[in-house]
Amino acid sequence: MAYRETVKVKARKAATRNKLLTSATELVSEAGFRQVQMSAVARKSGVAVGTLYKYFASKEKLFTNVFQMATEREVSHVELALQGSQSAPQRLRNALQLFAERALKNPTLAWALIAEPVDPEVDLERLIYRARYAQLFERTIEQGITAGDLPSQNANCSSTALVGAIAESLIGPLAPKHPGDNSLDQATVINHILNFCLQGLGASKT
Amino acid sequence: MAYRETVKVKARKAATRNKLLTSATELVSEAGFRQVQMSAVARKSGVAVGTLYKYFASKEKLFTNVFQMATEREVSHVELALQGSQSAPQRLRNALQLFAERALKNPTLAWALIAEPVDPEVDLERLIYRARYAQLFERTIEQGITAGDLPSQNANCSSTALVGAIAESLIGPLAPKHPGDNSLDQATVINHILNFCLQGLGASKT
DNA sequence: CCAAGCTGTGAACTGTGGTTCACTTTTTTA
DNA sequence: TAAAAAAGTGAACCACAGTTCACAGCTTGG
Numbered sequence: 064m065a066y067r068e069t070v071k072v073k074a075r076k077a078a079t080r081n082k083l084l085t086s087a088t089e090l091v092s093e094a095g096f097r098q099v100q101m102s103a104v105a106r107k108s109g110v111a112v113g114t115l116y117k118y119f120a121s122k123e124k125l126f127t128n129v130f131q132m133a134t135e136r137e138v139s140h141v142e143l144a145l146q147g148s149q150s151a152p153q154r155l156r157n158a159l160q161l162f163a164e165r166a167l168k169n170p171t172l173a174w175a176l177i178a179e180p181v182d183p184e185v186d187l188e189r190l191i192y193r194a195r196y197a198q199l200f201e202r203t204i205e206q207g208i209t210a211g212d213l214p215s216q217n218a219n220c221s222s223t224a225l226v227g228a229i230a231e232s233l234i235g236p237l238a239p240k241h242p243g244d245n246s247l248d249q250a251t252v253i254n255h256i257l258n259f260c261l262q263g264l265g266a267s268k269t
Numbered sequence: 270m271a272y273r274e275t276v277k278v279k280a281r282k283a284a285t286r287n288k289l290l291t292s293a294t295e296l297v298s299e300a301g302f303r304q305v306q307m308s309a310v311a312r313k314s315g316v317a318v319g320t321l322y323k324y325f326a327s328k329e330k331l332f333t334n335v336f337q338m339a340t341e342r343e344v345s346h347v348e349l350a351l352q353g354s355q356s357a358p359q360r361l362r363n364a365l366q367l368f369a370e371r372a373l374k375n376p377t378l379a380w381a382l383i384a385e386p387v388d389p390e391v392d393l394e395r396l397i398y399r400a401r402y403a404q405l406f407e408r409t410i411e412q413g414i415t416a417g418d419l420p421s422q423n424a425n426c427s428s429t430a431l432v433g434a435i436a437e438s439l440i441g442p443l444a445p446k447h448p449g450d451n452s453l454d455q456a457t458v459i460n461h462i463l464n465f466c467l468q469g470l471g472a473s474k475t
Numbered sequence: 476c477c478a479a480g481c482t483g484t485g486a487a488c489t490g491t492g493g494t495t496c497a498c499t500t501t502t503t504t505a
Numbered sequence: 506t507a508a509a510a511a512a513g514t515g516a517a518c519c520a521c522a523g524t525t526c527a528c529a530g531c532t533t534g535g
Contacts, residue, residue, distance in 0.1 A: 065509035066503045076512085097386070101493060111514040113495080122493065180303065180386055220438065220461040227437020228430040228469070255426040263434070263469030271479040272533050282482085307523060317484040319525080328523065481532075488525070493518105500513070505506100 080118050082108045087129045092172040095179045096126055123184045130185050133176060134192045137165065138199070145199055151207030152266035155200065156257055159229060163253045166233045174234045177226075197222045204264065214265040225260050232256045286324050288314045293335045298378040301385045302332055329390045336391055339382055340398040343371065344405070351405055357413030358472035361406065362463055365435060369459045372439045380440045383432075403428045410470065420471040431466050438462045 068076075086107040090099040101122055105115045119125035144158040166173035175181075176192065200222035207213035232252065292313040296305040307328055311321045325331035350364040372379035381387075382398065406428035413419035438458065 065505070065507095066511060068511080069503070072502070072512085079512095095386075100491095105515095112493090113515065114513050116494070117512065178384060178386075180301075216464075217457075217461050220458060221465060223438045224434040224462055224465045228434040231433020231436065232426065232429045252426060255423050256430055258422075259427060259430045259469040262471055263465040265468055271477090271535075272481055274481080275533075278482085278532070306521095311485095318523090319485065320483050322524070323482070477535090479533085481530105483530075484526105484528080486526100489523090491521090491523105493520090495518070496514105496516100498514080500511105502511075503509085505508085 079108070079110065079114075083110070083115060083118055083125070084128060084132060087125060088133060088172075091126075091129055091133075091175050092169055095171055095175045096181050096185070097179065099126075101125075123182050126181065126185050127188055130176070130181075130188045130192070133172060134188065137162075137176065138192065138195050140165065141196065142199055145203050150212050151203050151210060152212050152261060152264070155203055155207070155225075155264070155266075156261060158200075158203075159225065159257055159260060160253060163229055163233055163256065166230075167249055167253075170234055173230075177230050178234065193226075196226060200225055207264075207266070212266065216265065221264055224263065228260055228263070229256055282324075285314070285316065285320075289316070289321060289324055289331070290334060290338060293331060294339060294378075297332075297335055297339075297381050298375055301377055301381045302387050302391070303385065305332075307331075329388050332387065332391050333394055336382070336387075336394045336398070339378060340394065343368075343382065344398065344401050346371065347402065348405055351409050356418050357409050357416060358418050358467060358470070361409055361413070361431075361470070361472075362467060364406075364409075365431065365463055365466060366459060369435055369439055369462065372435070373455055373459075376440050379436075383436050383440065399432075402432060406431055413470075413472070418472065422471065427470055430469065434466055434469070435462055 083104060087099065087104045090103055090107060101115060102112055104125070105112045108115070115125075119128070141158050141162055144161045145154050147154055147157075149157075166177075176189070180186075181189065197219065201218040204213060204216070204218040204221055208215055208218070233256075289310060293305065293310045296309055296313060307321060308318055310331070311318045314321070321331075325334070347364050347368055350367045351360050353360055353363075355363075372383075382395070386392075387395065403425065407424040410419060410422070410424040410427055414421055414424070439462075
């Protein structure tokens, strides 16, 4: 026996792996999954292409990981915003606002996570991601119904519609592409969308 | 002078061109723009690839035309539904219902037109398509405001949110992929979405 | 029927970008 | 320090799909 992975090497490998994931995420944030080449990820990370393939067996595998990481961050933020002691409609408003603000701060990433078409393996991750969002909103809507703050409704349908309305408004083709494109500022647009969504749920004015 | 295009040839060429567009549209309806190969379009139309290129200079040009055709059909249907003597909210409900039903009848095409990422040239067409939809809904919303059937609001934001809520619910990743997937039937889902949208606009129950 | 000029053909070409692999360098242990 | 084994390298490979082009087959007007 002449070689066995040592702690130092293990740490370095973990750092490299991390660097690769970070670089990839940054590139995705700039241009979306489709535009990012394996060679670019390697270059940006300061390693050779072959090395990248020592860490991730394929582009799909790499991007599945990127997707999971980015997803985890977004969902946990929203999850946090949905907790608290306020009324369900108020918490929903907070969470949706956070969702919207984060999407606007990083529109390409938001688009990549929500709407960009990706390979089947990555797409499976998206389904999980969506389902988690839907569940979070759904549960809160149901709490609102139970508390009498929202009228009875199919919470699943409603939560999907919520996400759709926001996503389309913020990152769809009609969304202002560059700040200043549109005469309305971001805060106003977000506010309008939130009103639409809350009213759509049947919440009385908050 | 020994050759000049005659009426008969002109008609045949028009028929071929039409066949190519129809085949392409059918293929797009099955799998979306990205999956469709030029060779498949040619094969389905019963001509050689070279012939296809005599009619359309590039894939982008062909698909721009396909997009325009499909688009035209959809928009004109919605436009029709928005006309009439009923109240604005009622007309919106009719139009949105039509939109939803058509999307469900041909979900892949709907996805291709609304959400699938395409080449820049085709994407420009989508922007035009979106703008037309937005304008149609917008105008009706404004009529509703004027008539006092809808509260004052930014009609542009609202119309975008409308389309987003419906699109997401019907063709997004969380939408029931295959009939029977979900416990709710189509009509129920559509009805729920429409209620959400109309309420979102602030319409009193119709 | 013939020449001119068009339309139709599909095998071959090409650019792109993911993936591989023979090789070099580094790390570890005896 | 040497052998063993892993990590790192990047030029070459390959598959795929859009595009081209030299040629065959029709149409037309004389």
